[in-house]
Structures are given as structure tokens and as C-alpha cells.
Amino acid sequence: MGLFYSPYYGFGPGMIFLLPAIILAMYAQAKVRGTFNKYLQVSNRKGYTGAQVARAILDRNGLRDVDVEYIGGYLSDHYDPRVKVLRLSPQVFNGTSIASISVAAHEAGHAIQHGVGYVPLTMRNTLAPIASFGSQAVWMLVLGGFILGWTGLIDLGILLYMAAVAFQIITLPVEFNASSRAIEQLEIGGFITSEEIRPSRKVLNAAALTYVAAMAVSIAQLIRLLLLRNRRD
Structure with a gap:
């Protein structure tokens, strides 16, 4: 079963909240890709690659134990705090564009957060496994509760999904802070000129919108679950 359909209630209650959030998520994905x-076509004036920028920012902040690695995929860039590795996609690792160095600096910002013990990041990392399980198990538990008539099973599913919602909420300050650190590090390190700051911000702001949309979808889903739960009663 998908997130939108219930065999008991058709499209069910709560779709009035969910549909706008889904539209926002679709817009955000299109916006970040566009x-x-x-800006992948706009070279930075000093010719730095994303890998060079990431390495320099990490070293400047005393994070020489964090490796920078190449990873396949499109917009697959991320920092893995478990093994202290910053992974950059082909377009970012080898790219010399404004987009490339902006994304690289953003991921380096996450490594800096980890290095200084940034509390929201620590909270997000702690919630991650519970949130992942909750988002995968929620509908199995909820539908199982409806079929078996066990309200407690529905409540368990909703409770686990709340961890996923909390994860999305705490992700916002983490991502916005990483972007602020990125711009600061790009300026301090002399990687971008004053004219390049604005386009760099555009790249990072577009990416941030996807996290806002993800939070909106998760909250709308929670509202829908609660309405389904109340309808059961």
C-alpha cells in the first residue's frame, strides 16, 4: 500500500494537508536540479575543484582525519560521520563550477559541525536509525492494526513515525547551519569572489528547500495518520 491510499477509506482523511506538501516537494526537487x-555551467573564477575546496576547508579547520572520496551518482554528496568521510559526486568532486564548490563546502560544513559537536547534528544522528525504521514500518503497523482491530498497533506505528517527523524537523537547522558555514569558509578561504557569493547562496538555498518540503510532507503524513486513528475510534 502507498502513502495515499487506504483500503478502508479510499484516499482517506488528511489528503487536504498531504497534497500541497507533495506539490511543494515536487517543486523543490525541480528547483534544486534546475x-x-x-550553476554547474558557471566556472568559479579561481578554477578550484570541489575536492580541492573540501580538502582545504577540512584542513583549515583541523579535520585532516576526514577523508574526501569520490562517489558515483547525481547529487549523491554527503558527509558520513560514522567513518569521517566526505563523499562527493562526479560533478562536484572534479567540477570547477560555482555549484561544485558550493556543494563541496556545504558537505565540509557538516564535517565541521561534527568536529565541534554541533548539538542539532548529534541529535539528528541519534534519531536517524529510529526514524528510518519508523518511516518503513509505519504503514505495516497501521494497516495491521486496522485489520486485526488492535488500536495499540496503530499507536505504535504513529509513535515510531513521530521519530521520523522529529528527524525532518531537526534536519532544518542542521542544513541551514552547514550552508552558513559553507559561505563563510568559501569567503575566508578566498575560494570565491564577492560577485560569486550570490550564485553560491542560490545553489545552497535551492537545496535547503528540499528539506523544508520533506519536513512538510512528514508533518502532513503525521496529521493524516492521527486522523485515521481518530476515525478508527
Whole structure:
């Protein structure tokens, strides 16, 4: 079963909240791809690659134990705090565009957060496994509760899903802070000129919108679950 359909209630209650959130998520995905692709065609004036920028920012902040690695995929860039590895996609690792160095600096920002013990990041990392399980198990538990008539099973599913919602909420300050650190590090390190700051911000702001949309979808889903639960009663 998908997130939108219930065999008991058709499209069910709560779709009035969910549909706008889904539309926002679709817009955010289109926005980040469009902005990234646009500035992927604009070279930074000093010719740095994303890998060079990431390495320099990490070293400047005393994070020489964090490795920078190449990873396949499109917009697959991320920092893995478990093994202290910053992974960059082909377009970012080898790219010399504004988009490339902006994304690289953002991921380096996450490594800096980890290095200084940034509390929201620690909270997000702690919630991650519970949130992942909750988002995968929620509908199995909820539908199982409806079929078996066990309200407690529905409540368990909703409780686990709340961890996923909390994860999305705490992700916002983590991502915005990483972007702020990125711009600061790009300026301090002399990787971008004053004219390049604005396009760099556009790349990072477009990416941030996807996290806002993800939070909106998760909250709307929670509202829908609660309405389904109340309807059961």
C-alpha cells in the first residue's frame, strides 16, 4: 500500500494537508536540479575543484582525519560521520563550477559541525536509525492494526513515525547551519569572489528547500495518520 491510499477509506482523511506538501516537494526537487544544473555551467573564477575546496576547508579547520572520496551518482554528496568521510559526486568532486564548490563546502560544513559537536547534528544522528525504521514500518503497523482491530498497533506505528517527523524537523537547522558555514569558509578561504557569493547562496538555498518540503510532507503524513486513528475510534 502507498502513502495515499487506504483500503478502508479510499484516499482517506488528511489528503487536504498531504497534497500541497507533495506539490511543494515536487517543486523543490525541480528547483534544486534546475539551479544546480544552471550553476554547474558557471566556472568559479579561481578554477578550484570541489575536492580541492573540501580538502582545504577540512584542513583549515583541523579535520585532516576526514577523508574526501569520490562517489558515483547525481547529487549523491554527503558527509558520513560514522567513518569521517566526505563523499562527493562526479560533478562536484572534479567540477570547477560555482555549484561544485558550493556543494563541496556545504558537505565540509557538516564535517565541521561534527568536529565541534554541533548539538542539532548529534541529535539528528541519534534519531536517524529510529526514524528510518519508523518511516518503513509505519504503514505495516497501521494497516495491521486496522485489520486485526488492535488500536495499540496503530499507536505504535504513529509513535515510531513521530521519530521520523522529529528527524525532518531537526534536519532544518542542521542544513541551514552547514550552508552558513559553507559561505563563510568559501569567503575566508578566498575560494570565491564577492560577485560569486550570490550564485553560491542560490545553489545552497535551492537545496535547503528540499528539506523544508520533506519536513512538510512528514508533518502532513503525521496529521493524516492521527486522523485515521481518530476515525478508527
